Amino acid sequence: MIREIIKKLSFGNNLTFEESQKIVESIEKDEITEAQLGGILVSLRTKGETPEELAGFISALHSRAKRVPNKSPxxxxxxxxxxxxxxxxxxxxxxxxxxxxxxxxxxxxxxxxxxxxxxxxxxxxxxxxxxxxxxxxxxxxxxxxxxxxxxxxxxxxxxxxxxxxxxxxxxxxxxxxxxxxxxxxxxxxxxxxxxxxxxxxxxxxxxxxxxxxxxxxxxxxxxxxxxxxxxxxxxxxxxxxxxxxxxxxxxxxxxxxxxxxxxxxxxxxxxxxxxxxxxxxxxxxxxxxxxxxxxxxxxxxxxxxxxxxxxxxxxxxxxxxxxxxxxxxxxxxxx
The missing domain is CATH 3.40.1030.10 (Nucleoside phosphorylase/phosphoribosyltransferase catalytic domain)
Incomplete structure (x- = not known):
């Protein structure tokens, strides 16, 4: 999946919400190398991150955060x-x-x-x-x-x-x-x-x-x-x-x-x-x-x-x- 994402980005194409989530999942599970992650981050920066890519990435990171259970919003x-x-x-x-x-x-x-x-x-x-x-x-x-x-x-x-x-x-x-x-x-x-x-x-x-x-x-x-x-x-x-x-x-x-x-x-x-x-x-x-x-x-x-x-x-x-x-x-x- 990560190689497919890198290939897609190498052609300047945007990622889906789910593909952006997959990057975070791969980082968490150590299923991505440093070279692959660096390539993805630079490709996204060069192309320009879309709102959908950002949303998928943020959704995945936020769901994995340590929650603060304050009762007062x-x-x-x-x-x-x-x-x-x-x-x-x-x-x-x-x-x-x-x-x-x-x-x-x-x-x-x-x-x-x-x-x-x-x-x-x-x-x-x-x-x-x-x-x-x-x-x-x-x-x-x-x-x-x-x-x-x-x-x-x-x-x-x-x-x-x-x-x-x-x-x-x-x-x-x-x-x-x-x-x-x-x-x-x-x-x-x-x-x-x-x-x-x-x-x-x-x-x-x-x-x-x-x-x-x-x-x-x-x-x-x-x-x-x-x-x-x-x-x-x-x-x-x-x-x-x-x-x-x-x-x-x-x-x-x-x-x-x-x-x-x-x-x-x-x-x-x-x-x-x-x-x-x-x-x-x-x-x-x-x-x-x-x-x-x-x-x-x-x-x-x-x-x-x-x-x-x-x-x-x-x-x-x-x-x-x-x-x-x-x-x-x-x-x-x-x-």
Missing amino acids: AIDVCGTGGDHSNTFNISTGVAIVLASMGIPVAKHGNRAASSKSGSIDVVEALNLKFHSEPEKTAEEIDSKGISFIFAPYYHPVVGKAGKVRKELGIGTIFNLSGPMLNPANLKAQILGVYSSSVLKKLAECAKILGRDNILFYHGKDDGIDEISLSGVTEMAWVKGNSIDYFTFHPSDIGLPTYPPEEFKGGDPKENAEILLNIFKGKGTPAQTDIIALNSAFGLYILGNVKNVREGFDKIKEHILEGKVYKFLESLREAT
Whole structure:
């Protein structure tokens, strides 16, 4: 079967949902060589992964993940990375803000790949813990309101492909799949991507998989995998059996724009310091506003506010009153 898949890809043909699933199955059962896997990954990247290929691959990986049995359905805030913008860890900040408002959060993430600081790196710099045991992670979501899910602990099949991926040194279908592999019980996701084409592919993929209430976004003008305050953000909201494509500009809700340099970050320690300042109400206007804006869209897709502006005002006040910092301190004390 694997040789047939390689032959099909060598002619530039697309794979079926089932063939894409078979690749994952073969990795799990050690029925594929490193050379074969490398060839498949490069061929898919060169051809361009289709939504159906992505859906089959994600379906197979997700079904083999260690499940997190949280009783309270949670929201996830994550991104594909790969935008090379070197922003501070915005999605991690948003996750903590939403949790501080009583919304269960299952923050799926990893260490840095294309940036200086991945979400797990900054979590460690903030002196927060994460667990390899699904039950402990679920208990934290249900009792503390947030837990951080270190992807390699929960996706053993992905780990088996690690050597090949590292030797290739390029983004592959694994990178595109990552943000959609959260093993927790979710009710919503806000998910940033690094390009317009990936936004459309993942939205179509989510629809094929029957996923509900996922907001994908990409900063069109500055290229970031966040909801931008520097220009237009392209969005795709997957809900029910439909996809709503639209754009957002800060001026739509009366917000100013800021130059991209305002959101630059550094290493995990520097990014943790930026987040701490924001949570203490001492962040720059740009830093505080981008955290509040991205958090506001989380509230909006959950139906907790009537519009994004209402959510933005509510969250900014919450931040400036020091309530997020107080919540963070309670998390640190608990660990």
